[in-house]
Amino acid sequence: MRLAWRGTELWLLLPLLLLVPLGFVITHVAESQVLEPGPLGLATAYVALVLAAHLVLVLSGHRGDQLLLPLVATIGAIGIVMLNRLPGGTSLLGLNIGLAVTQVAWFGIGLIAMLAVAIGFRDDGLLRHYKYTWAAGGVALLVFTILFGTEINGARLWIYIGPIGFQPGEFIKIVLVIFIAGYLAENRALLAGASYRIGPISVPPLPYLLPMLAIFFGVMLVVAVSNDLGTALLFFGIFLTMLFVATGRRSYVLIGLLLFVTGSYVAYRLFAHVRLRVDVWLDPFADPSGAGYQIVHALYAFGRGGLFGDGLGRGLLPTVPGFFAIQTDFIFTAIAEELGLVGAFALLAFAVFLVFRGLRVAVLARDEFSSLLAVGLTTSIGLQTLIIVAGNAKLIPLTGITFPFLSYGGSSILASFLIIGLLLSISHRAAAEGDQVPR
Amino acid sequence: MTGDALRILLLGAQLGFLLLLYLILFGFARSLVRDLRSAEHAQLASRTGIGRLAVLESPEDEPPQGRTISLGPINSIGRNVNNTIYVEDEFASANHAMLTFRGRSWFVEDQGSTNGTLVNGHRIDRPVALSYGDEISVGRVRMRLER
Numbered sequence: 001m002r003l004a005w006r007g008t009e010l011w012l013l014l015p016l017l018l019l020v021p022l023g024f025v026i027t028h029v030a031e032s033q034v035l036e037p038g039p040l041g042l043a044t045a046y047v048a049l050v051l052a053a054h055l056v057l058v059l060s061g062h063r064g065d066q067l068l069l070p071l072v073a074t075i076g077a078i079g080i081v082m083l084n085r086l087p088g089g090t091s092l093l094g095l096n097i098g099l100a101v102t103q104v105a106w107f108g109i110g111l112i113a114m115l116a117v118a119i120g121f122r123d124d125g126l127l128r129h130y131k132y133t134w135a136a137g138g139v140a141l142l143v144f145t146i147l148f149g150t151e152i153n154g155a156r157l158w159i160y161i162g163p164i165g166f167q168p169g170e171f172i173k174i175v176l177v178i179f180i181a182g183y184l185a186e187n188r189a190l191l192a193g194a195s196y197r198i199g200p201i202s203v204p205p206l207p208y209l210l211p212m213l214a215i216f217f218g219v220m221l222v223v224a225v226s227n228d229l230g231t232a233l234l235f236f237g238i239f240l241t242m243l244f245v246a247t248g249r250r251s252y253v254l255i256g257l258l259l260f261v262t263g264s265y266v267a268y269r270l271f272a273h274v275r276l277r278v279d280v281w282l283d284p285f286a287d288p289s290g291a292g293y294q295i296v297h298a299l300y301a302f303g304r305g306g307l308f309g310d311g312l313g314r315g316l317l318p319t320v321p322g323f324f325a326i327q328t329d330f331i332f333t334a335i336a337e338e339l340g341l342v343g344a345f346a347l348l349a350f351a352v353f354l355v356f357r358g359l360r361v362a363v364l365a366r367d368e369f370s371s372l373l374a375v376g377l378t379t380s381i382g383l384q385t386l387i388i389v390a391g392n393a394k395l396i397p398l399t400g401i402t403f404p405f406l407s408y409g410g411s412s413i414l415a416s417f418l419i420i421g422l423l424l425s426i427s428h429r430a431a432a433e434g435d436q437v438p439r
Numbered sequence: 440m441t442g443d444a445l446r447i448l449l450l451g452a453q454l455g456f457l458l459l460l461y462l463i464l465f466g467f468a469r470s471l472v473r474d475l476r477s478a479e480h481a482q483l484a485s486r487t488g489i490g491r492l493a494v495l496e497s498p499e500d501e502p503p504q505g506r507t508i509s510l511g512p513i514n515s516i517g518r519n520v521n522n523t524i525y526v527e528d529e530f531a532s533a534n535h536a537m538l539t540f541r542g543r544s545w546f547v548e549d550q551g552s553t554n555g556t557l558v559n560g561h562r563i564d565r566p567v568a569l570s571y572g573d574e575i576s577v578g579r580v581r582m583r584l585e586r
Contacts, residue, residue, distance in 0.1 A: 346460045
């Protein structure tokens with residue numbers, strides 16, 4: 001196989017050699033009040049893993065997008081620096097293993113999965129032709145989770161095999177995107193073209209939409225019943241975006257938004273836990289020591305952070321008694337407290353660049369399926385970031401969802417890396433085929 | 440080392456961390472912009488054609504207003520769908536005009552249309568040589584010849 005020199009990627013990865021150790025040293029000095037570097041093994045391991053992944057891409061002659069890996073690695077680096085100082089972790093054989101150690105291990109696994117997908121997927125027929133199989137598998141996994149899953153924090157999202165738990169929702173997301181992309185690519189012309197007119201309103205061709213709608217609303221129903229509101233919102237957003245991109249019809253978006261508003265209202269009326277979330281969002285200070293506790297303290301943390309932040313290792317959020325799920329749901333808040341508005345903006349900018357790059361992959365893709373797949377996968381990363389950040393900042397009701405590559409959690413990291421792997425493989429194919437004809 | 444000195448050192452390191460973060464961000468932004476520029480160049484290079492028509496005004500939106508049509512050496516314009524450039528306008532004739540590239544320049548010729556073909560607002564009665572930037576009107580559709 002031919003080598004492919006990935007200069008831009010290497011150049012953008014090199015600053016991590018300084019950034020991650022610097023973050024670790026600042027945290028250590030701030031916490032111990034002693035001027036010494038502290039342990040740097042973990043920081044080194046993280047950067048080494050990322051550089052190794054780069055090397056594998058070079059050796060395999062991969063010609064995919066060169067900004068995806070550095071962007072992901074930079075977001076992940078900020079996460080590792082933060083997780084390194086958070087309390088908690090698991091104990092294994094009497095040894096306490098911190099969150100950051102587990103996270104770096106998951107990054108290793110995720111990077112391997114990304115490389116396998118990026119290099120292994122030379123042909124997308126496996127995804128495209130078996131879309132119903134994929135969808136059925138996803139639905140089966142979902143139902144299995146509902147029946148046999150473990151309930152944590154009021155939502156049944158986890159499957160435990162021995163001590164290792166994973167969240168099938170993260171993978172169902174990818175499967176759903178594959179299915180929708182396959183279906184839309186096959187029926188796009190019908191969906192975009194044909195329509196029945198009833199008076200001035202043009203009605204979308206429902207018969208062609210039905211198979212997709214059936215599967216989609218089945219998934220939505222199951223997700224909603226399992227109390228996973230963030231995921232339901234995410235799936236709905238991905239679905240609408242892909243439908244709009246494929247057909248270019250604003251009426252779909254309009255109908256979708258209408259359905260969303262109605263559905264939200266019905267859910268608010270019917271389910272107590274939805275009402276609680278919304279009420280807490282509207283006025284967290286009504287019950288600051290009870291239901292509003294998390295939000296109130298998150299808002300205080302944003303305020304304490306100010307413009308330039310309290311400083312790494314000096315944030316107070318991890319010391320707030322009874323404040324849980326910093327490492328997953330509130331990691332953005334914790335970072336905003338320690339790095340301030342300036343740092344939080346940088347983080348969001350990296351996320352925006354990632355979305356921009358993903359959409360570029362979609363534009364340059366050679367066929368409709370790849371293009372729609374890239375759009376759906378990118379939307380999932382972008383929307384997920386948007387939903388959790390907006391939830392942290394009390395812009396929308398808080399829903400338990402992860403910040404891709406930043407939040408702690410094996411399933412989230414692995415699924416996000418699978419997405420990057422797919423984007424890399426799509427852009428590689430576009431680059432390999434597109435030598436002759438620029439588009 | 441006193442507490443104050445340590446605090447100042449930490450503050451400096453913190454600002455350094457943020458600065459580094461923004462330098463990385465700047466690096467990404469530069470790569471993004473460079474890619475956009477090269478995409479533009481690729482697009483420019485692919486315009487090997489002899490000319491294009493920019494649709495300035497199109498009441499029925501066929502050809503779509505704002506669209507640029509790349510031209511071959513011989514182009515027929517009219518309301519008949521078999522024309523190279525199909526114009527959906529009730530003021531256009533079925534076979535309205537011919538736009539041809541001969542030798543080194545563009546020519547437009549009316550094909551006996553009912554409402555005539557206009558070049559820069561003047562009705563033509565014989566083949567007229569065009570230069571890039573000239574406006575052609577077929578029915579209510581206005582188009583500009585571009586390189």
